[in-house]
Amino acid sequence: MTTLTTRRSGVRVWLGVGAVTLGIFSIVTAEMMPVGLLGPMGSSFGVSAGRTGLLMTVPGVVAAVAAPLVTVSTARFDRRVMLCVLMVVLAGADFLAAAASDYWVELASRVLVGMVIGGFWSIGAGLAGRLVAERSAMRATAVIFSAVPLGSVLGVPAGTFLGELAGWRMSFVVLGLLTLAVLVGLYVFVPPLPPLQVTRPAVLREALRQRETALALILTCLIVTAHFGTYTYVTTFLREFLRPDLISGLLLVYGVAGLVGNLVAGSTAAQHLRATFMACAGLIAGATLLLPVLGRSTAGALVLLVVWGLGYGGVPVCSMSWFARAVPQAREAATVLFTSSFQAVLSAGALLGGLVVDTWSVSVVMVCGGLCAALTTAVLLRVRAGT
Numbered sequence: 001m002t003t004l005t006t007r008r009s010g011v012r013v014w015l016g017v018g019a020v021t022l023g024i025f026s027i028v029t030a031e032m033m034p035v036g037l038l039g040p041m042g043s044s045f046g047v048s049a050g051r052t053g054l055l056m057t058v059p060g061v062v063a064a065v066a067a068p069l070v071t072v073s074t075a076r077f078d079r080r081v082m083l084c085v086l087m088v089v090l091a092g093a094d095f096l097a098a099a100a101s102d103y104w105v106e107l108a109s110r111v112l113v114g115m116v117i118g119g120f121w122s123i124g125a126g127l128a129g130r131l132v133a134e135r136s137a138m139r140a141t142a143v144i145f146s147a148v149p150l151g152s153v154l155g156v157p158a159g160t161f162l163g164e165l166a167g168w169r170m171s172f173v174v175l176g177l178l179t180l181a182v183l184v185g186l187y188v189f190v191p192p193l194p195p196l197q198v199t200r201p202a203v204l205r206e207a208l209r210q211r212e213t214a215l216a217l218i219l220t221c222l223i224v225t226a227h228f229g230t231y232t233y234v235t236t237f238l239r240e241f242l243r244p245d246l247i248s249g250l251l252l253v254y255g256v257a258g259l260v261g262n263l264v265a266g267s268t269a270a271q272h273l274r275a276t277f278m279a280c281a282g283l284i285a286g287a288t289l290l291l292p293v294l295g296r297s298t299a300g301a302l303v304l305l306v307v308w309g310l311g312y313g314g315v316p317v318c319s320m321s322w323f324a325r326a327v328p329q330a331r332e333a334a335t336v337l338f339t340s341s342f343q344a345v346l347s348a349g350a351l352l353g354g355l356v357v358d359t360w361s362v363s364v365v366m367v368c369g370g371l372c373a374a375l376t377t378a379v380l381l382r383v384r385a386g387t
Contacts, residue, residue, distance in 0.1 A: 019185035024147035029155025036160030053354035060347025062114025067340035070119035079193035094176030153255030212326035229353035230369030261313020281376040283311025289370030292363035
């Protein structure tokens with residue numbers, strides 16, 4: 001009887017981990033959905049590709065502010081309650097996006113998405129150690145972080161495919177229903193989680209004074225700008241040269257490569273963080289610089305998207321690992337800094353990319369992003385040489 005009870009308890013624990021993972025999956029998919037639907041959404045509202053790119057920019061800006069504000073202001077609330085509340089907000093944002101008749105309403109839905117990103121990531125990404133036994137904490141953390149590439153593997157391609165079949169609004173309706181299902185899973189399988197370590201502003205200020213934190217911010221700024229300044233408009237680029245019905249399949253391949261990159265980086269970053277980060281940045285640089293030349297054919301685009309996916313798949317792991325190493329005594333604070341900086345730079349990259357697209361072309365933005373990724377590699381080489 002005791003063994004059976006323990007097994008049931010163990011299954012329930014991992015179902016809780018799965019619920020948190022699905023929560024992040026739904027958030028990543030909601031955040032990245034416009035990447036695959038940029039053209040149809042822009043046409044619906046009669047705005048340019050650059051202006052439509054604001055649908056990627058706004059959530060990042062809001063998330064950057066929401067990450068510390070939500071975490072600090074709700075520090076004394078049960079964490080399960082907060083995760084559930086944030087899922088309710090996300091479902092509302094998805095349905096609002098599907099129903100929006102004007103561009104500004106669509107932007108309002110993206111503001112809500114940004115609030116959820118900042119809050120859920122800062123709270124949920126560091127909960128693995130509280131959901132499972134200490135010996136399984138690293139494995140649970142890896143499972144939770146796998147939601148990032150899975151959003152690219154399953155979420156964005158599925159949303160793009162559904163958008164091609166039934167219209168982009170239906171993609172957001174289905175995502176809203178998935179979010180409600182995640183809400184039920186969080187409520188049923190995640191146990192009550194009263195706050196243990198309160199994240200105060202003083203803790204965040206102390207973390208920001210660390211030299212390694214500053215380096216983590218610089219590296220994150222460069223590589224995330226490189227990626228999202230280009231990836232936001234990759235569908236626009238592919239539509240210029242390839243058949244539209246091929247794009248969802250290409251994004252799926254990119255996502256699978258991203259999942260592989262995430263797994264590889266997760267196994268190597270602990271011992272070889274700089275080398276792993278350099279490899280990721282180098283792969284992104286090579287893929288984006290070559291895309292305007294070789295990406296005009298299906299075969300060329302396929303190969304380069306695989307290379308790109310392998311590189312970007314390891315970026316969140318490397319960035320978060322650098323922040324965690326900078327402030328090992330305050331893991332939630334490290335998660336807040338990671339979330340806030342990542343999202344702020346994500347939005348800035350998408351905005352800068354949109355300006356380049358509207359001023360020059362989508363091919364030029366790919367070259368600019370590649371140069372930025374190459375600069376990330378150069379910084380890492382200099383850091384390595386100096387240690």
